[in-house]
Amino acid sequence: MATEVVPLQPVKTATGPSPLTPDQIYWSQFSSQAHLSSPGGSAVTHISSPLEYPAVPYISASASISSAANQATFAITTGPRIILHSTSSRQPTRTLSRLPPGATAYSGSIRRDGRVLAAGSDSGLIQVYDVGSRAILKTWHEHRQPVWVTKWHPSDLTSLMSCSDDATVRLWDLPSETAVRSWRGHADYARSGSWLEGGRAVMSGSYDGMVKIWDPRVDSRSGYSDTDKAVLTFKMPGPVEAVLPMPGGTSVVASAENKIAVLDLVAGRPMQVLSNHQKTVSALALASKGKRVLSGGLDGHVKVFDSETWNVVAGFKYQSPVLSLSVVADTASKDTPDKHLVVGLQSGVLSVRTRLSGAQKVAAREKKQEMAALAEGKIEEYDNKKKRKQRGKGWEKRLRGKEFKGEDVDIIIDGNPLGNSRKLQPWERLAHKGMYSKALDVVFEPKNPSKAETLTLLTHLVHSSALRTALSHRTARDLQPILRWLVRAISDPRYIKLTVDVALIVLDLYSEHFGDDLVADADEGGPGSEDMREVRRLIERLHNGVRRGCDVAMQAVRVEGMVGLLGVEG
Known part of the structure; x- marks a missing residue:
C-alpha cells in the first residue's frame, strides 16, 4: 500500500545563546x-x-x-x-x-x-x-x-x-x-x-x-x-x-x-x-x-x-x-x-x-519516563527498576488515554488511528505513482484546493527532488496557475523558501521562452498570443512582488539597526 502523504512539520531554527535572568527563569x-x-x-x-x-x-x-x-x-x-x-x-x-x-x-x-x-x-x-x-x-x-x-x-x-x-x-x-x-x-x-x-x-x-x-x-x-x-x-x-x-x-x-x-x-x-x-x-x-x-x-x-x-x-x-x-x-x-x-x-x-511546584515537576518527569519506557517496549524493566507493583487490568489504556487536567497536563498529539486511515486524495494517489505533473495540475485546479494541499504537495516534491520534473514541458496555459500562485504567495514570509524554490525552477526552465522574439510574436497576434501575454503579465507582477518584498526587508533591517542602537527590548 502506498505511503500516505502528510504535511511536513515546520522547521524551527534554533535561537542563539542568551543569558536568562532570574525573573525570566521564574516566569518561564x-x-x-x-x-x-x-x-x-x-x-x-x-x-x-x-x-x-x-x-x-x-x-x-x-x-x-x-x-x-x-x-x-x-x-x-x-x-x-x-x-x-x-x-x-x-x-x-x-x-x-x-x-x-x-x-x-x-x-x-x-x-x-x-x-x-x-x-x-x-x-x-x-x-x-x-x-x-x-x-x-x-x-x-x-x-x-x-x-x-x-x-x-x-x-x-x-x-x-x-x-x-x-x-x-x-x-x-x-x-x-x-x-x-x-x-x-x-x-x-x-x-x-x-x-x-x-x-x-x-x-x-x-x-x-x-x-x-x-x-x-x-x-x-x-x-x-x-x-x-x-x-x-x-x-x-x-x-x-x-x-x-x-x-x-x-x-x-x-x-x-x-x-x-x-x-x-x-x-x-x-x-x-x-x-x-x-x-x-x-x-x-x-x-x-x-x-x-x-x-x-x-x-x-x-x-x-x-x-x-x-x-x-x-x-x-x-x-x-x-x-x-x-x-x-x-x-x-x-x-x-x-x-x-x-x-x-x-x-x-x-x-x-x-x-508547577517541585513535587509536580517530579511527577511530570516520572510520567515522561514512564511513557518513554512504554513506547520503547521496556515497561516491565521500568517497573522493576522503580519497584512498582504489578499493574492491574487495563493499565495501558488508562496510561495512554488518561485525560489530564490542572497542573499535570500532558501534550498529546493524535495521529490517524490504526486501521482507520483517511482516504487518499486524487493528487496524493498520482504523486505516489510518480505522476508528478498531473498531481500538480489537480492541485492547481480552480475548483479544488485548499492552500494546505498545495503547500503539502509542493513540499513533498521538493523533498523528493521531483519539483523540476513536475514543472517541465508545460505550455503557456499550463504555466499560468503556477505563476498566479507564485504572485499570491511570494509576499508571505511563511512560504518564502518554498516560493523561491518554485520560482527559480520556473525561470530556469522557461526564461528562454520569455525573450523579445516570442513577446513580439505574442503582441502581433501569433499562435497562443493571448496565453503568452497573460504569462508575460504574470511574470511582471511576480517581478514587482519580489521588488516590494526586498524593499520591505531592507526597511526591516534598518529599523532593527535603529532599535538596536537605542537598546530597546523587544
Missing part, C-alpha cells in the same frame, strides 16, 4: 497552559480571586475565613455570566447568571472567604450572590448607569465599594438597603477603582483623566463635602482604565491610554511614567507578594515590572487584546508564591498558565 516556569472558551464567545472582562495579592495576607490573619476548599476558586466575568473555576483543575465549577434578560455583568468580585460574590451590570444593578446556593442575597438600585467596578473590603466581610458610569463612587454595607457613602467628584465615567491597602481609603479612576483618593473618615464637619471632594487628585494623560494599590499604602499605579503612572500619595506627584505598551493598558495586577506588577494591554502583551526599578523583567504575548488579568497564589505554600497567571481576552478565551 508558567509553562502548563490551558485555553478555555467562554460561553457564546463573550469577552472575559474581569477576573477575581480571594487568593490574589493583596487579599492573601488577610486570609491567614482572620479566624473567620472558610476552609481552603471554599477559597480554591477564581471567578471570571463574561457576558451575562460569572463563572467560577477551580484552582486545582482550572475547570469551571459553577455559573451565576441571575441578571435580567439581555443584561451584561461587570466586575464579578468574589469575597475573600469564597462564599459571597458581588457583581455590577449594565443596567446599574449591584447584586450579591451566595456562591453555594446561587441565591441573590442583596440587590441595590441606586446607580443609574452601568456599574463597572465592585470590590470587597480587604478585611471587613460586609463592606463593598462600586464605581459607575454615572460618575459616582459609592460605599455599601451588606445589611443596609442604601449606600452608606457617595462621592460625585468625577466629571465622566468612573470605570476603575479599588481599596487602598488596609481598606482605610478608596481610589477611583475616571474617563475625565483623574485618579482620586477618597477617605470615608472625612466628612463635611472637617470642611469637606460628602458629595464631591477627594482628599487627593492626580491628573492623567487620558481616560483612566485601571488602578492598583501598592503594598505599604504610600503609592498607587494607574493606567491611561498606553501609559502607566506610579503615583506617590505622600508627595502627591507621579514617581514614574512607563510607556512600554503600544496600545491602551486595560488591566493591572500584583504578583510575587507585591514585588512585581503585571500589566495587560490591547496590544496583546502582558508585561512584568520590577516594582523597585520599574524595568520590564518578563512578558507574554497573546493572540487577542488583553482585557483582564490576575495572579492567583498557592495556598499550599507558606510564602504564598504565584500559582496561576489568569488572563482574559477580548476573543472570549481565558488563558490560565500554571507554575
Whole structure:
C-alpha cells in the first residue's frame, strides 16, 4: 500500500545563546497552559480571586475565613455570566447568571472567604450572590448607569465599594438597603477603582483623566463635602482604565491610554511614567507578594515590572487584546508564591498558565519516563527498576488515554488511528505513482484546493527532488496557475523558501521562452498570443512582488539597526 502523504512539520531554527535572568527563569516556569472558551464567545472582562495579592495576607490573619476548599476558586466575568473555576483543575465549577434578560455583568468580585460574590451590570444593578446556593442575597438600585467596578473590603466581610458610569463612587454595607457613602467628584465615567491597602481609603479612576483618593473618615464637619471632594487628585494623560494599590499604602499605579503612572500619595506627584505598551493598558495586577506588577494591554502583551526599578523583567504575548488579568497564589505554600497567571481576552478565551511546584515537576518527569519506557517496549524493566507493583487490568489504556487536567497536563498529539486511515486524495494517489505533473495540475485546479494541499504537495516534491520534473514541458496555459500562485504567495514570509524554490525552477526552465522574439510574436497576434501575454503579465507582477518584498526587508533591517542602537527590548 502506498505511503500516505502528510504535511511536513515546520522547521524551527534554533535561537542563539542568551543569558536568562532570574525573573525570566521564574516566569518561564508558567509553562502548563490551558485555553478555555467562554460561553457564546463573550469577552472575559474581569477576573477575581480571594487568593490574589493583596487579599492573601488577610486570609491567614482572620479566624473567620472558610476552609481552603471554599477559597480554591477564581471567578471570571463574561457576558451575562460569572463563572467560577477551580484552582486545582482550572475547570469551571459553577455559573451565576441571575441578571435580567439581555443584561451584561461587570466586575464579578468574589469575597475573600469564597462564599459571597458581588457583581455590577449594565443596567446599574449591584447584586450579591451566595456562591453555594446561587441565591441573590442583596440587590441595590441606586446607580443609574452601568456599574463597572465592585470590590470587597480587604478585611471587613460586609463592606463593598462600586464605581459607575454615572460618575459616582459609592460605599455599601451588606445589611443596609442604601449606600452608606457617595462621592460625585468625577466629571465622566468612573470605570476603575479599588481599596487602598488596609481598606482605610478608596481610589477611583475616571474617563475625565483623574485618579482620586477618597477617605470615608472625612466628612463635611472637617470642611469637606460628602458629595464631591477627594482628599487627593492626580491628573492623567487620558481616560483612566485601571488602578492598583501598592503594598505599604504610600503609592498607587494607574493606567491611561498606553501609559502607566506610579503615583506617590505622600508627595502627591507621579514617581514614574512607563510607556512600554503600544496600545491602551486595560488591566493591572500584583504578583510575587507585591514585588512585581503585571500589566495587560490591547496590544496583546502582558508585561512584568520590577516594582523597585520599574524595568520590564518578563512578558507574554497573546493572540487577542488583553482585557483582564490576575495572579492567583498557592495556598499550599507558606510564602504564598504565584500559582496561576489568569488572563482574559477580548476573543472570549481565558488563558490560565500554571507554575508547577517541585513535587509536580517530579511527577511530570516520572510520567515522561514512564511513557518513554512504554513506547520503547521496556515497561516491565521500568517497573522493576522503580519497584512498582504489578499493574492491574487495563493499565495501558488508562496510561495512554488518561485525560489530564490542572497542573499535570500532558501534550498529546493524535495521529490517524490504526486501521482507520483517511482516504487518499486524487493528487496524493498520482504523486505516489510518480505522476508528478498531473498531481500538480489537480492541485492547481480552480475548483479544488485548499492552500494546505498545495503547500503539502509542493513540499513533498521538493523533498523528493521531483519539483523540476513536475514543472517541465508545460505550455503557456499550463504555466499560468503556477505563476498566479507564485504572485499570491511570494509576499508571505511563511512560504518564502518554498516560493523561491518554485520560482527559480520556473525561470530556469522557461526564461528562454520569455525573450523579445516570442513577446513580439505574442503582441502581433501569433499562435497562443493571448496565453503568452497573460504569462508575460504574470511574470511582471511576480517581478514587482519580489521588488516590494526586498524593499520591505531592507526597511526591516534598518529599523532593527535603529532599535538596536537605542537598546530597546523587544
